[in-house]
Amino acid sequence: MDKSQPENLKNVGLKSTLPRLKILGLFESGQERHMSAEDVYKQLLSTGDDVGLATVYRVLTQFQQAGLLVRHNFEGGKSVFELNQGKHHDHIVCLQCGHVEEFYDSAIESRQKKVAAELGFEVHDHSLQIYADCTKAKCPNKR
Amino acid sequence: MDKSQPENLKNVGLKSTLPRLKILGLFESGQERHMSAEDVYKQLLSTGDDVGLATVYRVLTQFQQAGLLVRHNFEGGKSVFELNQGKHHDHIVCLQCGHVEEFYDSAIESRQKKVAAELGFEVHDHSLQIYADCTKAKCPNKR
């Protein structure tokens, strides 16, 4: 019971087609948590599961609208997607190796609501990324 | 003494040309604090100060590298620039009217350093935008 269930798709109003199952399966495989359209496209190509690039873009957007995926706009121009696990979190991105770490800090979260309220805004959502240097062994950390 | 000082440019290693003075002057005029390349281009056109779009892009990047401007990547694809006033701040963007409000919260700032440190990162910088609905009179706030 660890394969992409077509029910997942039917439940959100999307007919379960081969391209959609492959793309969802790739995210569920857990190999790579945060992937761009290009990442997904190349990954599928590499395993012989050819899916058109246009379809990848379309499906990723549909999955996001259906709540299956979450889209992030990190620096670098391209959108990145990840499985929606229900719980919100923010990201730390290593400027050297691109490694992404996730975190959640309730103090930061509540402070944002407070600040917004004081300025007369009703928060919809937010985007927080910390850009830093990580200490991973393979990281070509220069400083 | 409220006009763009050519010294500003010389001091950061940029020769003071007409296009550069016009662009810097526009930001210093205080009319609009956050502007995209397109915003700057159109603003200059509207006052007869024609500057090529390529030059606008080039100069904005140069000003950012020189520390005169700060670049932000809000949602919507295009980069937005603002005068660098030395002090860091984050933004609340209204999803309806695009109105941008600035804020600084030391609790949020310090919490970020702490979170990063615990994960073994040395913070370089960060990007925080709150997307919300504002209460401005002219805002076509739908909800």
Next chain:
DNA sequence: AATGCAAATGAGAACGATTATCATTCACCT
């Protein structure tokens, strides 16, 4: 299992933002 049809796909064109090219013009130092 064959049929029908709306929905999905994929190749390629189109698009918007940004960057690269390169011939012409300009800022600034003799």
Next chain:
DNA sequence: AGGTGAATGATAATCGTTCTCATTTGCATT
């Protein structure tokens, strides 16, 4: 004023993404 290397601007090129549309597919119905 003249010389030179940097800056400009028109345009082509690039990148990520969306659009178009002819073809294929999922799936409900015979």
